[in-house]
Amino acid sequence: MNPTASTPPPALSVECTECAASITLERQPLCGEIVRCRECRAELEVTSVSPLRVELAPEVEEDWGE
Numbered sequence: 166m167n168p169t170a171s172t173p174p175p176a177l178s179v180e181c182t183e184c185a186a187s188i189t190l191e192r193q194p195l196c197g198e199i200v201r202c203r204e205c206r207a208e209l210e211v212t213s214v215s216p217l218r219v220e221l222a223p224e225v226e227e228d229w230g231e
C-alpha cells in the first residue's frame with residue numbers, strides 16, 4: 166500500500182520565553198520576524214530559524230530620540 170493521505174505539515178512551534186506556552190506558527194518564520202504569544206501577548210523576535218528560537222522583542226518606542 167502506498168497511502169497518499171495528506172500528511173500534515175511539520176508543526177512549527179516554539180516555547181514562549183515569557184510564559185513557556187507553546188507558540189505554534191502557521192509557516193516557517195523569517196529571522197527577525199515578530200511573533201506574538203497568544204497566552205501572555207509577549208512579542209517575540211525570531212532570532213534563529215534552525216533551530217527555531219525566539220527572544221523577547223525589545224519594546225519599540227515611537228520616539229527615536231533623534
Ligand SMILES: [Zn+2]
Pocket residue numbers: 181182183184185186202203204205206207
Ligand atoms: Zn507567552
